[in-house]
Amino acid sequence: MNRDEGFTLIELLIVVAIIGIIAAIAIPSLLRARVSANEAATIGDIRTVISAQAAYHSANGGFYASTLTCLAVPTAGGCIPNYPTNGPTFIDSAIASLQPKSGYDRAMQPGQPPALLPSATGASSTGSYAYTATPVVAGQTGVRGFGGDAAAAVCFTPSGASPNVTNGVIDLTTCTVLK
Numbered sequence: 001m002n003r004d005e006g007f008t009l010i011e012l013l014i015v016v017a018i019i020g021i022i023a024a025i026a027i028p029s030l031l032r033a034r035v036s037a038n039e040a041a042t043i044g045d046i047r048t049v050i051s052a053q054a055a056y057h058s059a060n061g062g063f064y065a066s067t068l069t070c071l072a073v074p075t076a077g078g079c080i081p082n083y084p085t086n087g088p089t090f091i092d093s094a095i096a097s098l099q100p101k102s103g104y105d106r107a108m109q110p111g112q113p114p115a116l117l118p119s120a121t122g123a124s125s126t127g128s129y130a131y132t133a134t135p136v137v138a139g140q141t142g143v144r145g146f147g148g149d150a151a152a153a154v155c156f157t158p159s160g161a162s163p164n165v166t167n168g169v170i171d172l173t174t175c176t177v178l179k
Helices: 007-059 068-072
Strands: 104-110 129-137 145-149 154-157
Touching: 007 068, 007 129, 007 145, 007 154, 104 145
Parallel strands: none
Antiparallel strands: 104 129, 129 145, 145 154
16 A cells, blocks of 8 residues: 655644644743843943933033933033033933833933032033833833932832832832842
């Protein structure tokens, strides 16, 4: 008896079952890897904002920027008076836009404006700031909420909620500092 070439139905079912088992094992790992990558990128962005604010603080008479726009365009009105038009920017426009990035929504929360500003300081200056990030979809794009402020510490909330901020300062009783 001559057998036709090809695979039997049983052989094909076994291959499909093996592929299904491999997918069931691999997909959760890939999702965890994506969440980890989003969180790492967000922590990096927070550290970038902290560094940019420290540099801006030096260039702006000891005051921070109350908006991320001033970090991206320091020559904008109200930012740093007499800043050279060919001077460097402090952050790139992707971070300054406050659009969702790497699966996280971002927010800049300035502190109270100082009562008296020196003439060499921009009108949009502040004595403190907080930059926070929360997952766009908790559990899928990220698990933890993050924040950083003028104290230069990056902290997280395990629930994914934004850390509590008062007058541009993160309440560290609601946020665990990253080590």
